[in-house]
Amino acid sequence: MSLLFSPFHLPSPRGGLPLANRITVAPMCQYAAVDGRATDWHLMHWANLLNSGAALFTIEATAVLPEGRITPACLGLWDAATEAALADTLHRARKLAPPVPVCIQLAHAGRKASSDVPWRGGQLLSADAGGWLPYGPSAVPQLPAEPAPAEMDAAHLLRVRDAFVAAARRADAMGIEAIEIHSAHGYLLHEFLSPIANQRGDAYGGSLDNRMRYPLEVFAAVRAAFSGVLGIRISGSDWVDGGWDIEQCSVLGQRLKDLGCDFIHMSSGGVSPQQKIPLGPGYQVPLARAMRQATDVPTIAVGLITEPAQAEAIVQAGDADLVALARAFLYNPRWGWQAAAELGDQVQATPAYWRCLPRHAQHAFGAVTVGGR
16 A cells, blocks of 8 residues: 555544545635535536545635635635535535545635636726725735735724634534635735734734734634634745745744644745745645644645655655645546556545546456446
């Protein structure tokens, strides 16, 4: 057995979550919701990826408030209507796939909210175009030509924290096994962490302790409300001189561990157009390795991990406990099957697909009947 296909146990106060292998599907925004509600696009997308061979599927960034959506087409979980749509769609998708645990990424876009969808440029939308006034830790825009967001006051801070808690309870009620809090990619909680976006003069800005304060408060509040697996996605670096970096991030990871964090998903960038990202295969793996060494918390590596042998090497080296793929799964929704075939291991698959494997790869589904009428 390859290490990539060995089982792994994510801890939690509820007893933890057993995973069949070390492959996870990273959250991927689809921009296909209507007023925050899941649609038939999500049914197709989720059922497809639940049949991918990965041991854990993560639902895309899901806004905890309407104004926390990246775009008007983003998924949400803030009221009875969005909860009902998500619960029904997920229930139907899970009936079409093997039993795979589901995680949901809860998010607030902060100053990057009210944007257009990426294929139309992704720029901030005016009110006339369906947009709204975004808010963030400081009245500092993402791009110099953009209008500044509103600076969050005490009431805003409380409203958003409580919305994360309410969304976590809704996710728990529909049987979602894990939650990932989004604190990466230049969205709200990452904005508080980074001195590039956070220029506050109160207890939530300035020093590292102050900049970490609000993300830690949100995490602690969700931890108190949710006893399932709870993790976080963090940008390990802004890739900008004077910005958030892996040294500060490691301190945050230690604080999160003290609060009962069950996993840390390491990404990077997103807070500044000045970022200089060193793109290349596995370019974020060193960030995952540094976090794992600093905290001993189960860690997920992500970012240009595309080949089964590459994923195997990451877990063999101890750089991360799990690997996450996003675009690779969009291009090849059966990537997990391919990895099992190449590495000599097995995955779960819906019986209707059992006869599809090439003869040389039939071991990937175990002992199955390939014949038929």
